[in-house]
Amino acid sequence: MFRRARYTLSLPGGRGLALGDRTLVMGIVNVTPDSFADGGAYLEPGRAADAALALEQSGADIIDIGGESTRPGAAELPATEEASRVIPVLRRLAPRLRVPVSVDTYKAEVARQALDHGAAIVNDVSGLSYDPDLAQVVAAAGAPVVLMHMRGRSRDMYRRAA
Numbered sequence: 001m002f003r004r005a006r007y008t009l010s011l012p013g014g015r016g017l018a019l020g021d022r023t024l025v026m027g028i029v030n031v032t033p034d035s036f037a038d039g040g041a042y043l044e045p046g047r048a049a050d051a052a053l054a055l056e057q058s059g060a061d062i063i064d065i066g067g068e069s070t071r072p073g074a075a076e077l078p079a080t081e082e083a084s085r086v087i088p089v090l091r092r093l094a095p096r097l098r099v100p101v102s103v104d105t106y107k108a109e110v111a112r113q114a115l116d117h118g119a120a121i122v123n124d125v126s127g128l129s130y131d132p133d134l135a136q137v138v139a140a141a142g143a144p145v146v147l148m149h150m151r152g153r154s155r156d157m158y159r160r161a162a
Helices: 045-057 079-093 108-116 134-141 154-160
Strands: 007-010 016-019 026-030 062-066 101-104 121-124 145-147
Touching: 026 045, 045 062, 045 079, 062 079, 062 121, 079 101, 079 108, 101 108, 108 121, 108 134, 121 134, 134 145
Parallel strands: 026 062, 062 101, 101 121, 121 145
Antiparallel strands: 007 016
């Protein structure tokens, strides 16, 4: 009989996330006007927070909030604009969610603000390669980081596909 190893991932604020017992489900809420997944349905912070709460109620183990689209051809945003989309949602969610929140960003400044407003995990599509300060931000917060990979930036990823 196969036994899964159980591990509790430490999160900021003394919380933990049990890994290994079962596959965890991450609910995604994109607060972008050009999301390939939802077409900009959650730009308004209250609507985004309601969607996140509904995902939790439906069984999501983690809620991921993203403020910059990574769809092919998407433009990069300044950190101030990305934060202006994500932080109002986190302010509404942090006191209400029971599950951890991750912020989908590769920018150190957005991650720092999100962690200050209740995010517990950083989900970085660049694998810590786009912003040299991001690793220090997550380490200082004691936050786990999900390291993703993408071939090139959104604006030119098709040119790199082969």
